[in-house]
Amino acid sequence: MTPQAARCPFHGDPETNRADTGRDSGGQDQQAANHSRQASDYPVADWVDVAALASDPYPIYARLRAESPVAWVPQLNKFLVTNYTGCHAVEQDQEIFSAEVTGATMTRAIGARPMLRKDDPEHSADRAPMNPVLRPKSIKEVWGPVFEGNAETYLEKVAEIGPKEADLNRDYAAPLASQNLIDLLGLKDVSVEQVRRWSHDFIAGMGNVLDDPAIWERCDASTAEADRLLEELIPYYRQTPDASMVSAWANSGLPTSNVAANVKLTISGGMNEPQHMVTNMVWALSYHAEQSALVLTDPSLWAAAFDEAVRWQSPIGMYPRETTQETILEGVRIPAGAGIGVVVASANRDAAHFGDSAADFDINRPKRPHLAFGSGVHLCAGHWAAKTSIGQLAVPMAYERFPRLRVDEQRNESWDGWVFRGLTSLPVTWN
Ligand code: HEM
Numbered sequence: 001m002t003p004q005a006a007r008c009p010f011h012g013d014p015e016t017n018r019a020d021t022g023r024d025s026g027g028q029d030q031q032a033a034n035h036s037r038q039a040s041d042y043p044v045a046d047w048v049d050v051a052a053l054a055s056d057p058y059p060i061y062a063r064l065r066a067e068s069p070v071a072w073v074p075q076l077n078k079f080l081v082t083n084y085t086g087c088h089a090v091e092q093d094q095e096i097f098s099a100e101v102t103g104a105t106m107t108r109a110i111g112a113r114p115m116l117r118k119d120d121p122e123h124s125a126d127r128a129p130m131n132p133v134l135r136p137k138s139i140k141e142v143w144g145p146v147f148e149g150n151a152e153t154y155l156e157k158v159a160e161i162g163p164k165e166a167d168l169n170r171d172y173a174a175p176l177a178s179q180n181l182i183d184l185l186g187l188k189d190v191s192v193e194q195v196r197r198w199s200h201d202f203i204a205g206m207g208n209v210l211d212d213p214a215i216w217e218r219c220d221a222s223t224a225e226a227d228r229l230l231e232e233l234i235p236y237y238r239q240t241p242d243a244s245m246v247s248a249w250a251n252s253g254l255p256t257s258n259v260a261a262n263v264k265l266t267i268s269g270g271m272n273e274p275q276h277m278v279t280n281m282v283w284a285l286s287y288h289a290e291q292s293a294l295v296l297t298d299p300s301l302w303a304a305a306f307d308e309a310v311r312w313q314s315p316i317g318m319y320p321r322e323t324t325q326e327t328i329l330e331g332v333r334i335p336a337g338a339g340i341g342v343v344v345a346s347a348n349r350d351a352a353h354f355g356d357s358a359a360d361f362d363i364n365r366p367k368r369p370h371l372a373f374g375s376g377v378h379l380c381a382g383h384w385a386a387k388t389s390i391g392q393l394a395v396p397m398a399y400e401r402f403p404r405l406r407v408d409e410q411r412n413e414s415w416d417g418w419v420f421r422g423l424t425s426l427p428v429t430w431n
Helices: 028-037 050-055 058-067 084-092 104-110 122-130 136-161 168-185 192-206 213-239 245-250 256-269 272-286 289-297 299-312 383-401
Strands: 070-073 078-081 319-323 327-329 332-334 339-342 414-416 422-425
Touching: 050 058, 050 414, 070 332, 078 084, 084 327, 084 339, 104 192, 104 213, 104 256, 122 245, 122 256, 136 168, 136 383, 168 192, 168 245, 168 256, 168 272, 168 383, 168 422, 192 213, 192 256, 213 245, 213 256, 245 256, 272 289, 272 299, 272 383, 272 422, 289 299, 299 383
Parallel strands: 078 339
Antiparallel strands: 070 078, 319 339, 327 332, 414 422
């Protein structure tokens, strides 16, 4: 297992379904055996190299789309779905493609099943209370000024570090994403570093299919810290409600364990993707000078630049589902109880949907729906928050502060991951 693949925030074990089979936790080996017996029924992509996926997944996605957009990948113990119509069809049908794939690791890591591992109506009962907090009006009026203040704070720190040393991931994207999430959730008396540590530890726990005791120790310690805070915060917000997500959940009538699980899910997953979008956008604009010039002269193009960057380098590359019955997807027969990997990063480069230039970064491309935020009932709850905090504020403000902001090619950048992909360092300069 690659380190990055083990760090998927929302989904538990990304490479095998072993941790994700709450439905039948003892049946995994039998399931695998059934798959190999029936292998001739469906395309098998046993050539997929998981290490290569983590370093650069896009050539592998292109081959999968061309040869067999629904294929059994034995190394991952999953069917990977890599074209747009296939991924979209999975997302629209929770009766056949269930999100209830959580196994022991996700439940173990955050203490209970969160909304992302439930189908309706249980899923919508967990999600409904915090939807109003994340609607466009609330994001613009209540949270916009908060996100703006946070961006100013961390841009000041980047300026202090200077154009020879600054790393946009370490010095801006990561602390900013953490602080924005702390505010939006309404966490109190916690530091940016502490919440980042919780996020990393929960994610490591969700991927701990090999039961590494050291990982559980760290995850349990962070879970205990977060639970202690929530034990105080939930009653506090019942007495003193405000506009935050924890307040909305605390006053929803949901059991405390549901609230705590969903807060911990949000801590796990609501930080890395916004963080990656700050660096993805600056990286994409740095290497596309003409488009960068366009957006810097016409700020109304920032929304298109964000949307194109999240399509082109989707921070969440794949997420799991599980079939509840035998079904046919894109002409391929899939047995009941099969693990499905919905590879939205690949669907987002499908030429059948986006045209021949699907692999190019082009902020002027004709608007077509993409799947970077998912779709259907689990459509990302935080997508307006991300568009505003990153696409309208964090990145435009960085260019206002440093008009010549660009990748520093004298120092090395690094990318990692496929389930969850982003820049792990992005040296920048602006002189
Ligand atoms: C650019 C940034 C982001 C991206 C690309 C992203 C992507 C996604 C995707 C693809 C899903 C669906 C996963 C699935 O169906 O299995 C999802 C779900 C979710 N996201 Fe985001 N996300 C981002 C930012 C955020 C933020 C900032 C928050 C919190 C404030 C957030 C909270 C959630 C929650 C709670 C869910 C579960 C929704 C449900 O089960 O109904 N996300 N996200």
